[in-house]
Amino acid sequence: MHGTLGVAVIGAGRMGADHVRRIDEVISGARVAAVADVDGARAEALADPIDGAVACTDPVAAMDAPGVDSVLVASPGAAHEAALAAAFDRGLPVLCEKPLTPDPDSALRVLAAEQRLGRRLVQLGFMRRYDADYRTLKAQLARGAYGRPLMLHHTHRNVSSAPGCTDAQTVHNSAVHEIDVTRWLLDTEITAVRVLRPAPSGGAPEGLHDPQLIVFETADGHLVDTELFVNCGFGYQVSCEAVCERGTARIGDDRGVFVNAAGRWGGTIPPDFVARFAGAYDRQVQQWVDATRRGTVEGPGCWDGYAAAVVCRAGVQAQRTGERVPVDLPERPALYR
Numbered sequence: 001m002h003g004t005l006g007v008a009v010i011g012a013g014r015m016g017a018d019h020v021r022r023i024d025e026v027i028s029g030a031r032v033a034a035v036a037d038v039d040g041a042r043a044e045a046l047a048d049p050i051d052g053a054v055a056c057t058d059p060v061a062a063m064d065a066p067g068v069d070s071v072l073v074a075s076p077g078a079a080h081e082a083a084l085a086a087a088f089d090r091g092l093p094v095l096c097e098k099p100l101t102p103d104p105d106s107a108l109r110v111l112a113a114e115q116r117l118g119r120r121l122v123q124l125g126f127m128r129r130y131d132a133d134y135r136t137l138k139a140q141l142a143r144g145a146y147g148r149p150l151m152l153h154h155t156h157r158n159v160s161s162a163p164g165c166t167d168a169q170t171v172h173n174s175a176v177h178e179i180d181v182t183r184w185l186l187d188t189e190i191t192a193v194r195v196l197r198p199a200p201s202g203g204a205p206e207g208l209h210d211p212q213l214i215v216f217e218t219a220d221g222h223l224v225d226t227e228l229f230v231n232c233g234f235g236y237q238v239s240c241e242a243v244c245e246r247g248t249a250r251i252g253d254d255r256g257v258f259v260n261a262a263g264r265w266g267g268t269i270p271p272d273f274v275a276r277f278a279g280a281y282d283r284q285v286q287q288w289v290d291a292t293r294r295g296t297v298e299g300p301g302c303w304d305g306y307a308a309a310v311v312c313r314a315g316v317q318a319q320r321t322g323e324r325v326p327v328d329l330p331e332r333p334a335l336y337r
């Protein structure tokens with residue numbers, strides 16, 4: 001297509017609102033044509049200020065609204081399968097926030113449905129793949145700048161977890177990013193998961209094992225550890241160090257403006273993912289819009305969402321049992337090679 005891409009945004013919560021603002025103010029070649037949320041007031045609050053955008057409570061009505069030729073799914077994970085099915089029925093390209101769906105069985109159904117279409121329609125919102133630092137690291141590893149990668153050390157810290165957060169949700173919502181970025185950086189699959197846990201932090205809600213040390217093995221013999229600490233209390237920090245045969249490379253230590261004052265020196269830590277990954281979200285959405293207007297689908301997709309869901313399931317089992325849990329992934333279908 002050559003005109004401006006009309007986007008139906010499904011889900012008007014934190015991410016949906018940020019994406020509506022982004023499409024409206026930052027992205028070129030696209031406009032918000034419809035916003036849907038089961039909470040109609042939220043949809044209206046986002047759609048009303050935008051010329052030509054309609055508000056709906058039904059995601060399907062938003063996809064059928066005038067001028068819609070693509071969909072951005074930002075509803076909770078449990079609602080993704082239905083939204084994707086409706087988009088597939090209409091042949092609409094989709095940018096779907098992670099997770100693809102919350103479990104491997106439903107992810108497999110989405111994967112099968114896309115294969116029946118015979119072409120990719122989904123770009124999945126694993127936004128770290130669009131972060132400038134991660135991209136530089138990926139390029140360096142790919143050209144063997146420091147020799148063969150042997151290990152990755154990830155750190156993933158949030159100020160606090162959402163109310164009611166469970167151990168399983170820490171894997172599905174947070175560690176899922178390390179799962180994806182590990183597969184992407186090392187260009188391999190994760191084959192086993194272990195989870196080790198110290199005595200919980202006093203800052204963790206009752207019943208939540210926080211922090212955790214999650215260890216992945218890969219098909220190519222890498223070991224990958226993640227310190228996941230979702231109630232660290234002091235800021236949002238995501239870092240990754242690759243240990244290779246002849247050197248190491250580390251990203252994620254940007255400290256913002258460096259200040260000397262009042263007898264101390266230091267920088268700042270971002271408060272949350274919206275601030276830390278602002279550039280990555282912008283690049284992700286712009287590249288989706290550009291690819292969609294060219295008639296192509298690029299970036300992470302349904303296979304990556306399915307693979308992540310399978311590793312998440314193993315991770316939750318590893319949390320429960322304390323055992324090493326092998327990951328059983330079928331062969332990658334031809335559409336995703």
Ligand SMILES: NC(=O)c1ccc[n+]([C@@H]2O[C@H](COP(=O)([O-])OP(=O)(O)OC[C@H]3O[C@@H](n4cnc5c(N)ncnc54)[C@H](O)[C@@H]3O)[C@@H](O)[C@H]2O)c1
Pocket residue numbers: 010011012013014015016036037038039042059073074075076077079097098099125126127173273
């Ligand atoms: N990439 C990232 O860094 C990142 C960060 C946060 C959240 N997410 C993902 O984005 C999605 C949304 O997360 P959020 O933090 O914005 O959640 P949120 O709870 O702030 O917003 C979700 C919105 O969806 C609405 N909703 C619920 N069911 C719906 C349905 N069936 N159809 C339409 N709308 C529905 C809710 O009323 C709510 O307004 C989730 O998939 C989440 O995992 C991604």
Ligand SMILES: O[C@H]1[C@H](O)[C@@H](O)[C@H](O)[C@@H](O)[C@H]1O
Pocket residue numbers: 158173174175177273
């Ligand atoms: O849902 C959010 C989001 O996916 C962030 O990117 C991640 O860092 C957080 O840990 C998670 O809670």
